[in-house]
Amino acid sequence: MRILQVISTFYPALAFGGPVKVAYNICMELTRRGHDVEVFTTNAYDQTRNFEPISREQIINGFKVTYFNNKLRFSNLFISSEMITTLCKRFREFDVIHTHFGRQTYDIVVSLCSRKYTIPYILQAHGSLPRIGSWRRLKWFYDVLFGYRVLRNASRVIALSHVEADQYRRMGVPEEKIAIVPNGIDLSEYANLPSQGAFKKKFGIPEDKKVILYLGRIHRIKGIDLLIKAYAYLIEKVGNKDAVLVIAGPDDGYLNDAKALAYSLRVSDSVMFVGPLYGKDKLAAYVDSDIYVLPSRYEIWGLTILEAYACGKPVIASNVGGPKDLVLDNETGLLFETGNFRELAERIMHLLNDENKCVEMGKKARKLVEQKYSIENVVKRLENIYSEVTA
Structure with a gap:
C-alpha cells in the first residue's frame, strides 16, 4: 500500500514533543511491514527556528521524507506553499493519506x-482539538470556515x-468514523539501557x-508550577531533603517563569x-530517576508515561485525559487531583518512602507497555483502518 503521512513537524524536530516521535515510529513500522511510505513535512526545527536539511528529499530507515520550506508560522500553524502545491500534484499517487495535528493549511x-x-x-x-490557549479565537475562526468540514470529510479520525x-463527537464527527488507537513506542529502543x-x-x-x-515541553499547561510547588512543600512542610527535582525539556514559553x-x-x-534530552x-x-511525574493540566495522552514504563519506573500523574487511562492507580503508579x-x-512522598513499592510498580509498568502499547500492536490496528477505508 502507498501511504502518505502529512505532518507539520517531523524528525529531527523533537522539540515539538510526542507526536513527532509517534509519527516517526509509525512510518518505521509500516515500512518494516512492507508498505511504501512517504512523509511530507516542513523544515521547522523548534518553536522559533527552521533548519536546513542536507537534502530536501531523504530516505530515513527505508521511507522517503520530503522537507518543504516553512515560509510562515503563527504559534503552531505552519505554512508552506511548496507543500500545498506538491500535495495537489501528487495526491493521486497514494492509496491513503494520514494527516496529523489538524488546523493546518495542508488539511x-x-x-x-x-x-x-x-x-x-x-x-x-x-490532542489539538480543544480551543484553548492564546489562539483560541483563531482556532474557532478556522473551525467555522474549514475545520468542521475537514473533520467530517475524513474517512476516519484517530x-x-x-x-x-x-472531543471528535462534539465537533460533529459521526460515531462510525471515530477509531480509538493509542500511541505506542518502539521497545527495541529500550533493550539496552544506559548503566545506572x-x-x-x-x-x-x-x-x-x-x-x-x-521530561517534556516547558509549558504552563504541563503543570510544571504545580510540581515545583509540591517539591517545595516536601522540603518545607515534610522536611524531605533526600531528593532532587530534575526538569528536562525544551522551553515552550515557560522556562523563565x-x-x-x-x-x-x-x-x-x-x-x-x-x-x-534525547537518545541515550x-x-x-x-534510568536514574526514582519517580517520573507528569502533572499536566491538560494531556490527551502522555507518551513520556510509556517511556518511563519501558524503563521500569512508576509514574505519578494528574487524573486528566490520557494519564487517567494510562496510569493504573496503585498498580503502575499513582494519580492525583489535577491542580492539587x-x-x-503526598503521592511523591509515599513512593519516595517505599522503595519496594516503586520496584513492584515499575515491573508492572514494563509488563503493561509490552502487552498493550508496543508500536507493533498499534500499527497493526492502523493497518486494519487503512485497509477498511481503501476497500
Missing part, C-alpha cells in the same frame, strides 16, 4: 483533493483515548540522592533545569 488541501480524486484520508489530531473520542548512575554523574547529582523527574518560581520558593538549589541522555535520565499540589506532594 484543507487534503480534504479538497480527497473529494476530487476519491482517495481516503485519515486525520489524527494528537482518537488516542475516550476523552479525545468525545550515568545521568547523575553527568549532572553532578550525588549518588545517594533520589531523583524526581519531569518556572525558574523564577523555584527561586521564590527557595528551592532553586535543588531544582535542576537540564534542557532538552533521555534514557539515562529515566499538596496531594501531588
